Amino acid sequence: MKIQEIREIIKLVDQSSLDEFLYESEGTKIKLKKNEKGFVNSTSETFESSSIIEQPRQVEVKAPVAQEAPKQQVVEEATTESVVDSSLHTIISPMVGTFYQSSSPDTAAYVEVGTKVSADSIVCIVEAMKLFNEIEAEIDGQVVEILVKDGQLVEYGQPLFLVKGN
Incomplete structure (x- = not known):
């Protein structure tokens, strides 16, 4: 290494x-x-x-170590309010890395609120150690909410999207 x-x-x-x-x-x-x-x-x-x-x-x-607890606390509060609806599926980050909505800055986002997705649809990229990992929806449905901002650092298991299943 x-x-x-x-x-x-x-x-x-x-x-x-x-x-x-x-x-x-x-x-x-x-x-x-x-x-x-x-x-x-x-x-x-x-x-x-x-x-x-x-x-x-x-x-x-x-x-x-940089202390950024207030930002993380705000994200957690927003997600707990949104997850109340049990019909929504949460797409979570499978790793620690940087969240990107598109493959490059000059291209459109993979999904936006209201976009219909299938289980194998790519919804974002999480970059970790110079490797760009495509994240799939894993459910058929419609994107209801995007929980993180483009370029934001995400944690393992952190909610990224809320999808209403078909």
């Missing part, structure tokens, strides 16, 4: 409401944890397989 990718993960965790983040892949382990002083603590370990036993390398990184 490149240092730039680690910095990007630290930035995403820093901007999120997560207290702890753990990532393991192909012998690389990254653990990020916010402490009470508002800093992100990061430990990265790489294990290489060979006939010689090596000690894991550890890297400690500290970065200031």
